[in-house]
Amino acid sequence: MGTSFAERVKERRTELALSQSALAKRAKVSQGTIAQIELGLSQGSGKIVDLALALGVSPEWLLYGKNPPHTLTQSPHPSHSDFITHTNSDMGLKKTFCLSKYWDCDYLDFIKANDESMSPTITIFDDVIFNRLETNKTENGIFVIKRTSGTIIIRRLILDSQRWLYRSDNLDKTRYSDVFENVGDEILGKVIWRGGGNSFN
Template sequence: MSELKVHASACDIEPMVHIEEIRAAFAARLKVALSANDMPSWGAGARLAKLAGVTPKASSKWLNGESMPGGAKMLALASALKVRVEWLEYGRGEMKEGPAPESRPLSPQPAEIPAFPTEDDAEDAYVHIKQYSALLSAGPGHANEHVEIRGTLAFKREWIRYMGLNPKNLKVIYAQGSSMEPTINDRDVLLVDESRLDPVDGQVFALFSENKGAIVKRLIFSDLEGWIVRSDNPDKALYADLKIPDGEIHEHRILGRVIWRGGVL
């Protein structure tokens, strides 16, 4: 009798393990598709949520191998990520459709356009970066439901080149609140590089949280606790650290790295 019970228990466990393996394999393919579309792990859950019309919590479960989307959501993801749905769901065949014969170029591609200004505009000593009405909260967060462009701010072209920046990736946004004092004060001007989306230990980033909206914080990495979103303000009773376990980084999107700040001393 006991032998039958052991056998039955093994049969109950085996399908569960099989399902977990399927989910893990799907999560791995999903991350490959994200990488192919230049989507970083940070905030991937929020991006996928918008693509599939679900909550960031649900999409994070896909990335963590805890669940899989249904047929309609799977098709929406495959279409948005430009991959074959059979590959994404089952791992069958190639990730992407091969190019049709007529779509292949018959002549060399045009030369790549230089990222930085050429000699034609070398006389212009300044780069004019667009200023946005959006606010990065150095406090509880800011929704920024309506954003407008409000003129430009001039930066020396020589400095932009020295810093290795591309003007196309830069925007000027203002800080609001005191959680990042004394590094960043209320109403300080911030230059944000939107191309720098990978977290870097000790650096200041503009982040988007589903709960708080747009915020500006310092990212700290701990071997024991994972990534920590930290305010520079020493009053931790008001501005406590936010710990983000590895399984939840997909729900916090990096908007860009803060390169420079300007304000009243």
């Protein structure tokens, strides 16, 4: 792991197989700014949050090396020229559509909803696509979460009195209760698509 801000930016950019210009486009800065940051000539202080989001890490990790991101691997998408699909799913997305949304096709993953906890937003057996680069918690965002028990859930994140709450959209709270985040829970990615016709971006 890099020991400086500049090293961490370059390390993460390389891990994501991004060029300096590609990262610059994601972070809404110039390629020259990224070059200066990686040479240690700039701390990019006004763009820390945008840079962190572009790299899929926390601002604390970029600045201080705290809360390191998990290592990313590319998703096992079968090779199709115009679509991205997954071995565990019957659906696919056009690559041109993903590019129009600035989604990196290599880091989109697929999961099936296994219950009605997010109904009516997401119903049982829906194909769900999530972006593994988007792991920073956002209010009202829907995320795929791996609990400390190993269980994987899909829930809406709500900030409640300085704590994150995993909210179920299902109104039957006796079956699908809202629960608070546990230390050790891992955000796997933000849900961006459900089925074939509902975007969350």
